[in-house]
Amino acid sequence: MEYNFREIEKKWQQRWVANQTYRVTEDPEKKKFYVLNMFPYPSGAGLHVGHPLGYIASDIYARYKRSQGYNVLNPMGYDAYGLPAEQYAIQTGQHPAITTVQNIARYREQLDKIGFSFDWNREIRTCDPEYYHWTQWAFIRMFGSYYDNAQGKAMPIEGLVAHFEQNGSEGIDAACSENLEFTAAEWKAMSEKEQQEVLMNYRIAYLGETMVNWCPKLGTVLANDEVVDGVSERGGYPVVQKKMRQWCLRVSAYAGRLLEGLDRIDWTDSLKETQRNWIGRSEGAELTFKVKDSDVEFVIFTTRADTVFGVTFMVLAPESELVATLTTPEQKEAVEAYLDATKKRTERERIADRRVTGVWSGSYAINPLTGESIPVWISDYVLAGYGTGAIMAVPAHDSRDYAFAKHFGLEIRPLIEGADVSEESFDAKEGIMMNSPRPEQKGECDLVLNGLTVKEAIARTKEYIKEKGLGHVKVNYRLRDAIFSRQRYWGEPFPVYYKEGMPYMVPESCLPIELPEVAKFLPTESGEPPLGHATVWAWDTVNNCVVENAKVDNVTIFPLELNTMPGFAGSSAYYLRYMDPHNHEALVDDKVGEYWQNVDLYVGGSEHATGHLIYSRFWNKFLYDLGYSKNDEPFQKLINQGMIQGRSNFVYRIKDTNTFVSLNLKKNYDVTPIHVDVNIVSNDVLDIEAFKAWRPEYNDAEFILEDGKYICGWAVEKMSKSMFNVVNPDMIVEKYGADTLRMYEMFLGPVEQSKPWDTNGIDGCHRFLKKFWGLFYGRNGELLVTDEAPTKEELKSLHKLIKKVTGDIEAFSYNTSISAFMICVNELSSLKCAKKEILMPLVVALAPFAPHVCEELHELLGGEGSVCDAQWPAWNEEYLKEDSVTYSISFNGKTRFTLDLAADMDNATIEQTVLANENTQKYIDGKTIRKVIVVPKKIVNIVIS
């Protein structure tokens, strides 16, 4: 029998479906293992060979774990909402719901051909009302919660209300947008609307007036991680800053826990580092400055409290509320002109053109330590969103302050011994302090830092500030709250209606609020959300439903929120829903959640480091606080699969002709490289007939060949249609089979490494499978398998393999385990070994990589059930031991001798072996062996004299 992969793969894929082989249910008798892939956006282009890389890697691990007796959850679904799906729908002019369903069908068809062990009974789609019910539910819970800093967790907002009624804001330590102070009496005196506004300051999901990244071309706001270099990540359109009322999630409340949690999870260091940078913890002090001749005070944040004696000016962010207060009448005109100019610059212009700009406010601040008067400036190098939006400037020791001081001719006072600040600032946090204070500052202040190191001085100053009540120690995070509204159609609707301008949640029992049909789903540049085009979109508070054919009367019928949720909303807790996807009563049943806990192995791209992987951790921590998630961290181990790049091929046309010259001859001509479809090139050799047929203009092309062939050039580029380098997995499966595709994708190199797709080597993997098949069936199709007892040599080959593969799978080193299979099959093949006792474990071990052919052969060997339920083979060290070790040494090409080394050389140490051999000195050509350096099993070096 020949290795007929088409029949085998079809047969087993059908049987897996019929037998529900990959269906998984909670089984308290078995240990659980949860494997998860980042679910795909079903884009219109379908899958290319790069997409399944991570799925194959995780599928191998899932099958391996299952073989080891674990109850493995390995689900798959689609992230169908959000910008990419909608952009595709806009491009094709079709309704996103229709294109999404089509795209999903296409994805599924492609995925099914590769033979994954997904439990499709658990499939979820983020755009399915059954699913986004729980996205809306989580949002309602976030609206109904605040973050208690003292307890370090989210709490119901009712508790906060009770506290306000008793004690006002006294004794509350909660994450908030703005520090408010009021008494219980003041709270009670507030109107409902006023109280709601106060609560909004604390809610985890809140409506905030914030500066947002507005992308006019996309017609929506974007989160910080969706903006790259001042343009939108998707489409590359300009982004401007705009103040808008938006739903926000108080992610910043969790900054500390998000940072600290990184120490407890098994992610790569680089990914953790990226998240640490994004969270951006910095420890410093807040210091209060009074404004000269005024009652006004303001607070600045600094990490360099030690430099307080070198402050020569203050700077406010242009957006700061203090700007209006501190601008003097004489400076009003200049300041307003400056603010106007700043507003006009987009984020991108600010990045591209880093001019020093600014204007004096006219006011002075008082240094709280020395009593000096310091001018207050306004400049856009200070950001409103970080710290307090105001800084104390120390030009001698901060390069930005330095540039500003040089530009405007402000004083620069060095504070560290030996620091030369004539050309540039000295930013390093090291050295010995001086001039702190200067003699003329001394009278006002009893703090002396001179002679201390910078680190000591920082600590000393912080203490002093605390003692004197001038400020306090503070930890700041760079992480901002997530903006959660999108002016888009294709997203989850908010379960929110508005009464007198204040938002109210619809009752949880009325969920989900389904996305309505609209006349036009295209976004508008003005920012009016497409849901405004819905004919019916209001909430009836009497009947508790979305109303049809009724008008908003603001008495019983109120307008619903017109924005929708962003792409990351649906992807933030999907791993929890996979545990219990058909539950109508809860996101996850409590017992089911307790069983599956969290994801043990998560596989996906590192591009989600500052987006999905932050939001998901936040969302999970929130649900954990409320008891719905059972583990504080959602993804225990994370593997980033590398990107598969394209490998483009080129032909070289001689200028102004239709003649093409082969790669190694092109230097003799003036040529233009032209992309050629990689599918008509094999091992860089062009299929000339296919090329002529490819495009009409090449029908009569002429070729200058080398060795009778046309060799194409190549380059690594992004895989894209325009480069003609897209390779479709369906075509590979058709030509070589899914098992070959799976093995080759893994053989290409380490899973975590980015690499170009190169079809050239695939024959090697296909040949391997044929050889493997050849162990079972002879050339003429005769069955070779016997029940004979295996020899020692055969056992050694097998056990060496099992040991290697088991270790390699654990380390995700799939390429080396495939090499081990190749070696083993070659060995068995030359031993003509077709013994069942050897072949059975081999089949089980290979099954995660090549499941179809292994199912077939497992059945042939008489195995029961599916091969993925067969027990993973164990290895026996006894079989791996060497019988005797003889070391042959040759010297000067003539003399050979054999060292008679101790039998327990395997365990010998270097010292022992050197000694052992010095005691038995031997002579070679009259020279003495001085030393023989031996490590277990190996002679490494011989020193002679």
Place this chain on the structure above:
RNA sequence: GCUCGAAUGGUGGAAUCGGUAGACACGAAGGACUUAAAAUCCUUUGGCCAGUGAUGGCUGUGCGGGUUCAAGUCCCGCUUCGAGUACCA
């Protein structure tokens, strides 16, 4: 600018703890089978030198130093490439 990572034959890559560098695969060259092709199998394959030959010698993991009996691996200083981040006070 800062942070992290990488660099090994013609190509993808291996070397798990500092221990025979180049496993495994592709490609290439030569051979067997075949009317021929495909498929399959066998041999050679980092570079240089010597030898009819078995074989031997030298050299070799981006560059320059160092530690060590021993360095692709550890340390110091560079070069190049990639990723992340960027007025974060």
